[in-house]
Amino acid sequence: MKNRKITLSESEIPENWYNIVADMPNKPLPPLHPGTLQPLGAADLAPLFPMELIKQEVSTERWISIPDEVRNIYSIWRPTPMFRAYGLEKALDTPAKIYYKYEGVSPAGSHKPNTAVPQAYYNKMEGVKKIATETGAGQWGSALSFACNIFKIECEVFMVRISYEQKPYRKVMMNTWGAKVFPSPSAETEVGKRILEKFPNTPGSLGIAISEAIERAASDENTKYALGSVLNHVLLHQTIIGQEALKQLEKEGNMPDIVIAPFGGGSNFAGLAFPFLRLNLAEGKHIRCIAAEPTACPKLTRGVFRYDFGDTAGMTPLLPMYTLGHNFVPAPIHAGGLRYHGAGAVVSQLMKDKLIEAQAFNNMEVFEAGITFARAEGIIPAPEANHGIACVIKEAKKCKEEGVSKTILFNLCGHGNFDMQAYQDYFAGKISNFELSSKEIQDSLSELTTPEIG
Amino acid sequence: MKNRKITLSESEIPENWYNIVADMPNKPLPPLHPGTLQPLGAADLAPLFPMELIKQEVSTERWISIPDEVRNIYSIWRPTPMFRAYGLEKALDTPAKIYYKYEGVSPAGSHKPNTAVPQAYYNKMEGVKKIATETGAGQWGSALSFACNIFKIECEVFMVRISYEQKPYRKVMMNTWGAKVFPSPSAETEVGKRILEKFPNTPGSLGIAISEAIERAASDENTKYALGSVLNHVLLHQTIIGQEALKQLEKEGNMPDIVIAPFGGGSNFAGLAFPFLRLNLAEGKHIRCIAAEPTACPKLTRGVFRYDFGDTAGMTPLLPMYTLGHNFVPAPIHAGGLRYHGAGAVVSQLMKDKLIEAQAFNNMEVFEAGITFARAEGIIPAPEANHGIACVIKEAKKCKEEGVSKTILFNLCGHGNFDMQAYQDYFAGKISNFELSSKEIQDSLSELTTPEIG
Numbered sequence: 001m002k003n004r005k006i007t008l009s010e011s012e013i014p015e016n017w018y019n020i021v022a023d024m025p026n027k028p029l030p031p032l033h034p035g036t037l038q039p040l041g042a043a044d045l046a047p048l049f050p051m052e053l054i055k056q057e058v059s060t061e062r063w064i065s066i067p068d069e070v071r072n073i074y075s076i077w078r079p080t081p082m083f084r085a086y087g088l089e090k091a092l093d094t095p096a097k098i099y100y101k102y103e104g105v106s107p108a109g110s111h112k113p114n115t116a117v118p119q120a121y122y123n124k125m126e127g128v129k130k131i132a133t134e135t136g137a138g139q140w141g142s143a144l145s146f147a148c149n150i151f152k153i154e155c156e157v158f159m160v161r162i163s164y165e166q167k168p169y170r171k172v173m174m175n176t177w178g179a180k181v182f183p184s185p186s187a188e189t190e191v192g193k194r195i196l197e198k199f200p201n202t203p204g205s206l207g208i209a210i211s212e213a214i215e216r217a218a219s220d221e222n223t224k225y226a227l228g229s230v231l232n233h234v235l236l237h238q239t240i241i242g243q244e245a246l247k248q249l250e251k252e253g254n255m256p257d258i259v260i261a262p263f264g265g266g267s268n269f270a271g272l273a274f275p276f277l278r279l280n281l282a283e284g285k286h287i288r289c290i291a292a293e294p295t296a297c298p299k300l301t302r303g304v305f306r307y308d309f310g311d312t313a314g315m316t317p318l319l320p321m322y323t324l325g326h327n328f329v330p331a332p333i334h335a336g337g338l339r340y341h342g343a344g345a346v347v348s349q350l351m352k353d354k355l356i357e358a359q360a361f362n363n364m365e366v367f368e369a370g371i372t373f374a375r376a377e378g379i380i381p382a383p384e385a386n387h388g389i390a391c392v393i394k395e396a397k398k399c400k401e402e403g404v405s406k407t408i409l410f411n412l413c414g415h416g417n418f419d420m421q422a423y424q425d426y427f428a429g430k431i432s433n434f435e436l437s438s439k440e441i442q443d444s445l446s447e448l449t450t451p452e453i454g
Numbered sequence: 455m456k457n458r459k460i461t462l463s464e465s466e467i468p469e470n471w472y473n474i475v476a477d478m479p480n481k482p483l484p485p486l487h488p489g490t491l492q493p494l495g496a497a498d499l500a501p502l503f504p505m506e507l508i509k510q511e512v513s514t515e516r517w518i519s520i521p522d523e524v525r526n527i528y529s530i531w532r533p534t535p536m537f538r539a540y541g542l543e544k545a546l547d548t549p550a551k552i553y554y555k556y557e558g559v560s561p562a563g564s565h566k567p568n569t570a571v572p573q574a575y576y577n578k579m580e581g582v583k584k585i586a587t588e589t590g591a592g593q594w595g596s597a598l599s600f601a602c603n604i605f606k607i608e609c610e611v612f613m614v615r616i617s618y619e620q621k622p623y624r625k626v627m628m629n630t631w632g633a634k635v636f637p638s639p640s641a642e643t644e645v646g647k648r649i650l651e652k653f654p655n656t657p658g659s660l661g662i663a664i665s666e667a668i669e670r671a672a673s674d675e676n677t678k679y680a681l682g683s684v685l686n687h688v689l690l691h692q693t694i695i696g697q698e699a700l701k702q703l704e705k706e707g708n709m710p711d712i713v714i715a716p717f718g719g720g721s722n723f724a725g726l727a728f729p730f731l732r733l734n735l736a737e738g739k740h741i742r743c744i745a746a747e748p749t750a751c752p753k754l755t756r757g758v759f760r761y762d763f764g765d766t767a768g769m770t771p772l773l774p775m776y777t778l779g780h781n782f783v784p785a786p787i788h789a790g791g792l793r794y795h796g797a798g799a800v801v802s803q804l805m806k807d808k809l810i811e812a813q814a815f816n817n818m819e820v821f822e823a824g825i826t827f828a829r830a831e832g833i834i835p836a837p838e839a840n841h842g843i844a845c846v847i848k849e850a851k852k853c854k855e856e857g858v859s860k861t862i863l864f865n866l867c868g869h870g871n872f873d874m875q876a877y878q879d880y881f882a883g884k885i886s887n888f889e890l891s892s893k894e895i896q897d898s899l900s901e902l903t904t905p906e907i908g
Contacts, residue, residue: 002526003529004464004530005530007463009461075457076459076832105559107833107834146832149829172877173834175877176825176829176881177829178829375631378600380561380627427626427629427630
C-alpha cells in the first residue's frame, strides 16, 4: 500500500517561527507615518498592538521562539497532515509528484488560526481585555474569535454588512466562540455613524470595517487591534506551515522543485514558501516559489511597487507594497480572502528582487481546478485554495508536456464547507471570468498621491 | 507541555473490522420476510446488495479483513485523532479524564464515510454501475457521493424534499462529488409519482426516500441500494473507530471506565463501543457503554423490542429492533441523524441483554453541551454529537460529586459546519425542549401489526 499521508507527532510541532527578514538580501522598506512620511517607531504602533508583536514586526532575528502555551493550542489541529496527491496525479496523468499541506483541519477551517492564536496570546500576556478586528467573508474573524475565546479575551468583529447579511453562518460560528459581531458600518463607532448618516444603505467595505476596528482600538486603552495578513508578524506566525512541510518532505526523502500557494495579502503564501525560500537564500537551492493570485485582483502581476495605504479609507501607515491602489475595488469573485489591493512589505520586496514568482488565474479555470481536485482527492477546497490548485495543474501539465517528473508542493489553505454557495453558483452557470483592462488599473493607480519608491 | 492529541500513523490503520456477533451471548434474531414471516435468505437481499456485503451481514466470524484498497482510501482521513479534553475537564472542574475520538476530519465531515467507502468498494468489485440511496439532512448522502466518486460508480441520492429545499449546501457537496440528487418524492420512481399525484405539496420523509431508492435498485439490475446505519455490515465497518481508539488509549496507558456515543440507528455508537464491549464479553472487563439518544426519539429508553419495518412505508424486511413504531414521527430537532424510529438488530439485542446502557437528553441541554464544548475545546460539533457530549458532561459532573477520577471516552462523530442554522436558532431563542407523552408512544406502538418477540 502506498502511503498517502505524511504525519508528524505533536512533539514535532516546530519550536520557532522563521523570520525571513534575517536572510533577505534587501530588507523590506519601513512603514511610513502618513503625515510626516517618516519611518514609524514602536510608539506609533503601541495604541494598536501589544509590544511583543511590535517587536516581532521589526525583528531581524532569524528564529523567534514559539511560546509553549501557543504550541499547546496549536496541537488542537497541528501538526497538519501532508498528502501525496496520488488521485490528482492520476487524474492529470502527469509524471509530476504532487504534495499538499492541508490547513483546513483547524477548527476555523483555514490557516488563519496559526496567527490568531499567538496574537491573542501576546495580547493576553500584556493584559489586553478586548481585541477588535474586521472581517470580510469571515475566515479571519472566525479564527480570531476562536483564539480570543481560548484566552478569555473579548472579541469584537466588524463584518462587512453585505457579508453579514449574505453569509450568516460565519457570524454564528463567531458567536458560538463568544465573539460579538457587528455589521459594518455600525453605530458602534464615530466613523461608522458618520458613514451611516451619509449612506444609510451602504453594503459596507473591508476599508470601512478596518477603520471601525482601528477606531475602537485607538479610543480604548484596554482594546487592541489585530490584522489577519500583510504585516510581518502575521507572515512570521504562518511559517509554522512551511517548517512542518519541510520536515514531512524530509521524511519522504523528497524536496520540492516548485512551491505554490494562493496569494491575498501574503500570509498564506509566506507561510508555506518562506521556509523553502530560506534554502534558496541560505543554502543556494533553486526552489521556484509561485504566488497564485486572481486575475480580478492581480497586484503582483499587474500592480506597481510603491508606498500605499493598507486600507481603503487611508487610516493606516503607508506600506511599501505591490498595489493596485487602495481605492481599487476587485470584482466580486467568491475568493473573498484574495480581494485585497496590496501585498505585504516582505513579500513585495521579494517580488521586486525576483526571488519569488507570481501567476494570475481567471475565475472559470479556478473553479474547474477546485472540482477536479475535489473529485480526485476527496476534499472540497475553499475558493481561495483553488487558485493554488489551478497553478499546480498548470505546472503539472507542463511536466507532462516536457516529460519531466518535478516535485510540486502546495498549500491547501482551507476547506470549502462555508463556500458551498460558490460551488452552487458554478454548477448553476453563474460563475464567469473577469477581464480587467489596463485602463482600469491605470485609473486606479493614477489616483495615488502616496510616495513612489525610487 | 501536556500532550493533547494522540495520533496513529497510517500503517496503524486496523487491518480487520470487529464483528461483535461472534462474541454475543445471544445472537441477534434474523430479519424476516414481511410476507412469509420466515427468516430472510441471501437470495432475498441479492437484488439490493452485493454478495460480499450480504455475507458480512450474516457473518459470525470475529474479524473481517479490510481490503487494502479500502484502507488506502481510509488514509485520506484515518487514523482520526484522539484528543484529551483538557479544556472541557477544566471548564467542568471535574476529576474525570475525558477523551474524544474526532471523526469530523473526514471529507464529508462525519463518521459516515467509514462504511460508505467499503460499501462502494464491494459494489465496484461486483460490477455494479450505480448505487441509489436516501438521505435526510445529507450526512449519509454526501458520504456515499464521496465514496462512489472515488470508485467511479454513479450515485443517485433521494433527498427528503424539505431538506433539499432548506439545506441546499449538502446537495451542492454531493454534486461536487458528481452525484445526482433528487428531491423526494420525485417523478423518478413509481412510488414517488404516486405520492406526488396524491400529495403534490408533501415535504417528503425519510420513509418515502428509502422507498424510492429501494425501487430504483430493485428495478434495475445494474443498480444496488446502500444504507448508512442499522444493518450489521454497516455497524461492522464503523468498528474501525473503536479499534483505533483502543490503540490510542493503550499508547496513553489508559482504559476507559465509560464509553459514550450518540445513538441514531446504531452505527455511530457501535463504531466506538463494540471494540470496548469485546473486552467486557471476552476478557471480563466492566466498561460501561452508554448510548445517548434524544428525548424526542427515545427508542432505547422508551421503545419496545419487537419486529418492525426499517422504513415508514413498510417496504423493508422485518427487523428485530427497539422501536417506537415505524409510523412514529419525531419532533423536528436539528439532529436529523438521530430522528429514526428504530435501532439495529445487534444493538437491540445487546440492549435487551443489558450489555449496554441508554440515556435520553432533551434539546436545550444538548445545545448547551455543544456550546460548552465548542468554547472549551475549539471544535464546533454537529447537533448529533452534542447528545454524546451532554451525556459526557452528566457523567463527568457525577465524578465530581462522588470525588472519583473515571476515564470517559466519547465519539465526536462530526463537525457542525453544515449545521450553523441550528446554532443560529439556539442563539435566537428558537430552540425548545420537546416533551413526548407516554400516550403518544403508546399510540404509535399500538398501530403495529408486526410480530412481537417472545
